[in-house]
Amino acid sequence: MNAILPNSYSYPDAEGRFGPYGGRFVAETLMPLIHELNDAYEAAKADPSFQAELDGFLTDYVGRPSPLYLAERLTAHHGGADIWFKRDELNHTGAHKVNNCMGQILLAHAVVHLV
Secondary structure: OOOOOOOOOOOOOOOOOOOOOOOHHHHHHHHHHHHHHHHHHHHHHHHHHHHHHHHHHHHHHHHHOOOOOEEEEHHHHOOOOOOOEOOOOOOOOOOOHHHHHHHHHHHHHHHHHHH
């Protein structure tokens, strides 16, 4: 049997679906906006100036790259390879929230300029 494993799709296909059942479920009246946003996202991913601006905000505002910290006592306790922590909690407002927001804000700004 060649069953598809749950969560075995890392990326959606061209139709935005993750396997035979997974996909996006949006009211039909919103689909043109979803397609516009998707097009803007694809354009932004390919635009070096967009990435440079995002990198600038992540460096100057968020505090990236996050510092690494050698966990000396944990390393000694386990007696093997050095154990390092990436200190994302030291970033302004934490890690994932601000990283996500910066990209979304810049993408929204790019979409507004397309209108």
